Amino acid sequence: MNNSNFVLYRKYRPQGFDNLIGQNHVKNTLENSIKHNKVAHAYLFTGPRGTGKTSAAKIFAKLLNCQSPIDYNPCGECVCCQDSNTDIIEMDAASNNGVDDIRDLREKVNYAPAFGKKKVYIIDEVHMLSTAAFNALLKTLEEPPAHIVFILATTEPHKIPATILSRCQRYDFRRISQDDIVHRMKTIVEAESVEIEEQALRLISQIAAGGMRDALSLLDQAISKVEGKVTLQDIIEITGAVDTRKIGTLIQYINQSNIEGALEHFNTCFESGQEPHFFLEEMMIYLRDILVNRKLGEKATLKKGHNDPQFYEIANSVGPDKIYDYMDLLNKAHSNMKFHNDVQLLMEMTIIEMINNQNQSPSILQQQIDELKQFIMGGNYSLQQVAVTQNATEKTNEESLANIDIKDIQGMMLNDPIGFIEASEEATKKGDDWTNLVTEETVVIPSEKLTPPSKPLPPHEEHLEPPHVDDDEHLEPPSIEVENLATHNNELNPKETVSNESEKTDSQPTSFGDFTVENIYLSEREEIILEALASCNESHRKAFESKIEEFSAALKKKSVSTNSLFRDFTIRAVSDTHVLLVHDEPAKVKLLEKDKNKSNVHTVIMEVYQQSFSILVCSAKEWSRIKVAFKYNTKG
Helix, strand or coil: CCCCCCCHHHHCCCCCHHHCCCCHHHHHHHHHHHHCCCCCCEEEEECCCCCCHHHHHHHHHHHHHCCCCCCCCCCCCCHHHCCCCCCEEEEECCCCCCHHHHHHHHHHCCCCCCCCCCEEEEEECHHHCCHHHHHHHHHHHHCCCCCEEEEEEECCHHHCCHHHHCCCEEEECCCCCHHHHHHHHHHHHHHHCCCECHHHHHHHHHHHCCCHHHHHHHHHHHHHHCCCCECHHHHHHHHCCCCHHHHHHHHHHHHCCCHHHHHHHHHHHHHCCCCHHHHHHHHHHHHHHHHHHHHHHHHCCCCCHHHCCCHHHHHHHCCHHHHHHHHHHHHHHHHHHHHCCCHHHHHHHHHHHHHHHHHCCHHHHHHHHHHHHHHHCCCCCCCCCCCCCCCCCCCCHHHHHCCCCHHHCCCCCCCCHHHHHHHHHHHHHHCCCCCCCCCCCCCCCCHHHCCCCCCCCCCCCCCCECCEHHHCCCCCCCCCECCCCECCCCCECCCCECCCHHHCCCCCCCEECCEEHHHCCCCHHHHHHHHHHCCCCHHHHHHHHCCHHHHHHHHHHHCHHHHHHHCCCEEEEECCCEEEEEECCHHHHHHHCCHHHHHHHHHHHHHHHCCCCEEEEEEHHHHHHHHHHHHHHHHC
């Protein structure tokens, strides 16, 4: 037959097992069944489209009756190898799926083959048969005449009844690798005397997704469109694919926090006709290539990156933590795309969120905090990040302030906090006591800027056990000597002593410098925490902490960054509905309160504890105010 005018996938359809690409496991088994005369009466070929199921069925059917086989390949010359052979019957189950079609088939199987030893029925898309048709086929499929062989082909084996599956030998066809597809296309373009770029063939193989027929169809289309050499740009225009170089440029803009450049670049691509759906998927593949390249180096197998000359430069500039965050946001956008009318807007918002999130990552926030501390401290201290876990032992205030001598502190002015800290640190090293510090110089401080003085706090207990806060039986305001302070008109007030609460009357509330305990201001969040403390107790805390390691492991699987952040907090109190977490740094508190992190914690708590807890978070400074208010509330 003259097939010179056929499309490529028909013109170069495999005529023997030697030309069947990427299915050696199927080819070897079928050849051995003929070699040892162990041919089954029913076969089921399954797999994605374009992987060679129908071609393999035709080759096997011809080989069963071929009069002069060559190395277990049909000769292609005898009457049994011709396409007009009446002993090979093809049936499309998509259009002949009724019970009457199967009944007709059952009557014809009784006729003997005309030319060869076997009569072969190839039923394509067999999953399209109706239930009644399957039932009618069942008995014939189980006990067909000796001269009958059935070959069923389908892309959806899960739709075939188990009674049919159990009567067939099943062969699963795999997706063809990109290298095999490229190699086959090179052979074809050489035979067709066509010039085409290597990168163009690579892109075709990627779009085909393991299907040889799809790849040859695209190749045929490209050859028809272009006069002369086929380039990568020609394939991009034909398929509507996204240029990998443009993806790399966009990721570079995002990594550099260039919102204007990123949005302008994306909108240019969108206006050129590239679909956001494909653009998003290409970004995810590009990020996958970056991650694999960073982990495996030269051993990495890239899907798209090799098409971008700047890939390795971009890959080295994007950190792994950013890649995970980018992938999470792109996955979220991919899920929302089907519900969104304006996909361009969705992609723009996703790009902006990717840039904003990387500027608020824990590592960047910590770096900014450290820089701010160094600036405040005048650069005299090297700050080291210390991980604080729930089980960490905290040094009490009394331990840290013990054995400091007043002599080393005298003469230090209150308006020189950096010098005061340095001297205090030096005195601590000597083992001296500076807790009763009295300065020799009088400092003029505006009254509105006065900070309430305080005595050293009592030893800090690890956990709060309401109503006994930190096991501290009495939280009495200390007797505080106020230094001679000059008022705004430079007149000195006489020294006065604030008496203890036991000496106060009802008309003279407990005082802490410039404010009273009765008038301590609590924010709305602090009020919520204060109210929740009433139901907290030791048994609830112990029950919660008994599963903390299991909880941490589960949270780490869901989000490494959230788990790392959570472990920096200290569990202060637990009730049957609330868990209170405290951290020294307000920035970390705000970070844990972000919707993403809070959602991760709530989800894992439900999985591990089988109940819902409300997560309350505050800073150490807020926690100090809450404890004072709680103590005096319970006394009242």
